[in-house]
Amino acid sequence: MNKYNETLIACEHCDLLQVKQPLQLGQIATCPRCGSRLYFNSICSPMSMLALTLTALILLLPANLYPLLSMTMIGSTETASLLQATLKIFHEGNYFVALLIFICSTIAPFLMLLSLCCASFIISFNIQTQWLKKLLKWTDFLTHWSMLEVYLVSFLVALIKLVDLADIELGVGLVCFSLLMIINSLILSFFDASSYWQKVPIDAIS
Amino acid sequence: MQSAKDAGLVRCGECALVCSFQENSQCPRCNATLTMRQTNSLQKTWAYLITACIFIFPANFMPITILISQGNETPDTIMSGVIALINSGSAGIAIIVFVASIVVPIAKILGMGFILLSLQLQLSMSHKMRFIMFKFIDWVGRWSMLDLFVISIMVAVIDKGQLLVIVPGPGATAFASVVVLTLLAAKSFDTRLMWDLEKDNDWTN
Numbered sequence: 001m002n003k004y005n006e007t008l009i010a011c012e013h014c015d016l017l018q019v020k021q022p023l024q025l026g027q028i029a030t031c032p033r034c035g036s037r038l039y040f041n042s043i044c045s046p047m048s049m050l051a052l053t054l055t056a057l058i059l060l061l062p063a064n065l066y067p068l069l070s071m072t073m074i075g076s077t078e079t080a081s082l083l084q085a086t087l088k089i090f091h092e093g094n095y096f097v098a099l100l101i102f103i104c105s106t107i108a109p110f111l112m113l114l115s116l117c118c119a120s121f122i123i124s125f126n127i128q129t130q131w132l133k134k135l136l137k138w139t140d141f142l143t144h145w146s147m148l149e150v151y152l153v154s155f156l157v158a159l160i161k162l163v164d165l166a167d168i169e170l171g172v173g174l175v176c177f178s179l180l181m182i183i184n185s186l187i188l189s190f191f192d193a194s195s196y197w198q199k200v201p202i203d204a205i206s
Numbered sequence: 207m208q209s210a211k212d213a214g215l216v217r218c219g220e221c222a223l224v225c226s227f228q229e230n231s232q233c234p235r236c237n238a239t240l241t242m243r244q245t246n247s248l249q250k251t252w253a254y255l256i257t258a259c260i261f262i263f264p265a266n267f268m269p270i271t272i273l274i275s276q277g278n279e280t281p282d283t284i285m286s287g288v289i290a291l292i293n294s295g296s297a298g299i300a301i302i303v304f305v306a307s308i309v310v311p312i313a314k315i316l317g318m319g320f321i322l323l324s325l326q327l328q329l330s331m332s333h334k335m336r337f338i339m340f341k342f343i344d345w346v347g348r349w350s351m352l353d354l355f356v357i358s359i360m361v362a363v364i365d366k367g368q369l370l371v372i373v374p375g376p377g378a379t380a381f382a383s384v385v386v387l388t389l390l391a392a393k394s395f396d397t398r399l400m401w402d403l404e405k406d407n408d409w410t411n
Binding site for chain 1: 234402
């Protein structure tokens with residue numbers, strides 16, 4: 001059984017060891033050696049985080065299923081939703097590309113929001129469960145692969161490429177997707193993993 | 207200033223709890239196996255980088271999209287797409303695509319290679335500079351996905367059967383591999399190795 005010390009913190013990036021200081025609401029502790037963020041006192045409680053993640057999860061459905069844009073060209077109209085765009089690549093036989101796009105634009109954001117939502121729920125209502133550890137690990141892992149902001153910029157690039165070719169009409173999906181991206185960025189900047197981990201009980205016998 | 211390693215402590219890689227270090231032991235909070243540094247971090251990073259190096263050639267020289275208009279196939283590589291954008295007057299977008307698809311992957315491979323070499327040869331350079339360089343490489347890497355997302359939208363929208371179709375080319379798969387491999391390379395690199403050199407070289411911040 002390893003000894004542990006919850007009053008100490010080691011920097012994730014440079015391993016500098018320091019004593020944790022209490023922070024005021026909204027304050028951020030940064031590493032004096034490498035400048036990375038160590039921990040912070042988020043203005044967003046787990047209950048507010050629950051609200052934010054639920055909103056994002058609700059938006060995720062129309063953002064994926066409703067058309068981002070419709071394009072009229074040579075007399076016929078094509079619409080494209082996020083999911084359709086991925087499926088089309090899949091049907092063309094580019095399975096690897098399709099899978100990557102699917103993971104980064106749909107699956108990773110969805111699972112990341114879902115696990116953070118469940119974790120916030122567990123902490124808000126003080127539920128004792130072994131799942132909290134897993135959920136927090138998944139959240140951390142999936143954050144790296146969730147690329148909503150990149151997708152939105154890509155959409156703008158595609159839009160400018162297409163605008164000369166045909167008549168473009170923007171869809172409901174785009175509104176939902178933009179909102180989703182904004183809320184997702186808020187969630188990422190408000191989420192302090194260390195305060196969530198503190199809620200995980202440390203077993204006397206492991 | 208003391209690092210956790212020098213104090214015989216280790217930060218849990220998963221949950222950040224500071225524990226005393228023993229070989230093959232587990233974190234008392236999240237049960238993850240404790241390792242002082244990521245196992246074989248440098249070897250793994252090199253392996254991903256070298257593989258990415260191989261894939262970057264087909265990614266740039268094979269067609270990433272193929273435009274089929276009334277039976278005529280026009281293959282487009284990343285570079286010819288950028289040139290087409292400049293010719294059509296959208297230089298701003300051309301720069302975004304050029305930076306995200308060509309400059310970033312190459313700069314990432316060269317930058318990571320430089321960091322790894324300077325670490326293994328113990329070149330005396332500012333740790334802070336090296337770290338800022340890595341942070342930038344790490345952050346900018348995800349933007350390489352841009353071109354793939356653009357392709358997926360274009361392919362979905364431009365589909366007029368016999369008249370006009372865009373299909374992704376073999377270059378797209380190679381490009382996707384480069385993006386994934388460079389992301390994995392950055393993820394498997396343990397930045398703490400850079401700072402471990404500090405006391406050896408007697409660097410004062």
